[in-house]
Amino acid sequence: MLNHPDTQPSLSNSTNFFTAGGGDTLVEERPLGRDREPHLHGRSYYERNPRRYPPIRYVREDTLRAVSLQARISKRCLDIIAALVLGILAIPLIVVIAIWVKLDSPGNVFFSQMRPGRYGKRFKIYKFRTMHIDAEQRFARLSPELRAEFEQYGKIKNDPRITRAGYWLRRLSLDELPQLWNVLIGDMNLVGPRAYLLEQLPQITNPDIVFQVKPGLTGLWQVSGRSSIPFERRLKLDAYYIRKWSLKMDLNILLRTFSVVLKGTGAY
Numbered sequence: 001m002l003n004h005p006d007t008q009p010s011l012s013n014s015t016n017f018f019t020a021g022g023g024d025t026l027v028e029e030r031p032l033g034r035d036r037e038p039h040l041h042g043r044s045y046y047e048r049n050p051r052r053y054p055p056i057r058y059v060r061e062d063t064l065r066a067v068s069l070q071a072r073i074s075k076r077c078l079d080i081i082a083a084l085v086l087g088i089l090a091i092p093l094i095v096v097i098a099i100w101v102k103l104d105s106p107g108n109v110f111f112s113q114m115r116p117g118r119y120g121k122r123f124k125i126y127k128f129r130t131m132h133i134d135a136e137q138r139f140a141r142l143s144p145e146l147r148a149e150f151e152q153y154g155k156i157k158n159d160p161r162i163t164r165a166g167y168w169l170r171r172l173s174l175d176e177l178p179q180l181w182n183v184l185i186g187d188m189n190l191v192g193p194r195a196y197l198l199e200q201l202p203q204i205t206n207p208d209i210v211f212q213v214k215p216g217l218t219g220l221w222q223v224s225g226r227s228s229i230p231f232e233r234r235l236k237l238d239a240y241y242i243r244k245w246s247l248k249m250d251l252n253i254l255l256r257t258f259s260v261v262l263k264g265t266g267a268y
Contacts, residue, residue: 038079074247079190083183090177097128097165097174104165107133110178112193115195118214120207123187125195125215126178130166155227173261179217190215191250193238203231 098109111129112120132138142150149155161171169175182188188195195215198202204210220241221234229237241249250255 007013015109071179071247075189075250078247078250079183082190087180089217090180093174094097094177097169097177100165101169103162104133114198115215116198116201116211117187119209120211121181122198125187125225126181128166128169128175128178129174130163130169131161132163135161150229155229157227172221176217183217187214189214189216190218191253192219193241194219194221194234198259200231202233205232206235206239209242211234213242213245218253218257220253223253 003054073191101109107129109129111131112124113127115125119125141155142160146156146158166175179188183190192213192215193210196210201207220237221229
């Protein structure tokens with residue numbers, strides 16, 4: 001749910017913050033990766049080296065325009081109702097996908113990973129597993145060209161780590177169905193910036209903006225080209241959404257999402 005300009009960030013018990021430089025900037029005193037957890041695809045560099053996590057920095061004063069209490073409540077109500085309705089309707093599809101993933105390749109059905117949420121607070125995001133269990137080893141063997149593609153877009157079009165089932169799940173964005181649970185419990189919004197990877201933190205040039213709201217199941221990035229958009233452009237799209245947010249924009253993005261998903265635009 002979007003926060004009001006007068007609302008101060010809630011400080012997690014597991015993270016200490018202090019004011020730097022005599023201003024209002026909050027600097028995380030301890031590394032974000034302190035409570036790391038391994039995931040099914042192997043541990044990333046930052047999870048293997050928890051103290052390498054870059055600190056999250058943001059300002060207390062929100063750059064969002066004033067958002068009424070009614071609008072914020074309406075957004076949260078929309079999230080809860082949509083997550084419940086879509087989740088119930090999707091139960092048969094979820095069961096079929098779960099069986100497909102299990103039969104297609106060795107490994108668990110679901111994939112969980114820690115991501116930075118609002119104000120940099122970490123949460124566990126859920127997806128259907130779309131990669132092989134030796135994904136880290138496969139990534140280490142990537143050619144320089146594929147590594148350059150990953151650094152520019154955050155994804156690889158012909159990713160050797162992706163399973164056969166995973167290819168189609170990603171193509172239709174069905175791998176993200178379990179994130180309806182994240183929306184329901186309040187870790188994510190239905191619409192918002194896409195959740196960033198922990199290893200992408202050093203590349204984020206505007207954390208004071210993108211971490212002011214919860215990540216979204218869909219968003220402006222998803223309906224504007226998705227994986228075909230360079231990382232820098234993604235940051236600008238997220239900043240635009242946060243600064244110009246309205247319920248009308250959310251509804252417009254939701255409607256555009258159905259069309260984009262069916263076409264598979266920018267999905268891989």
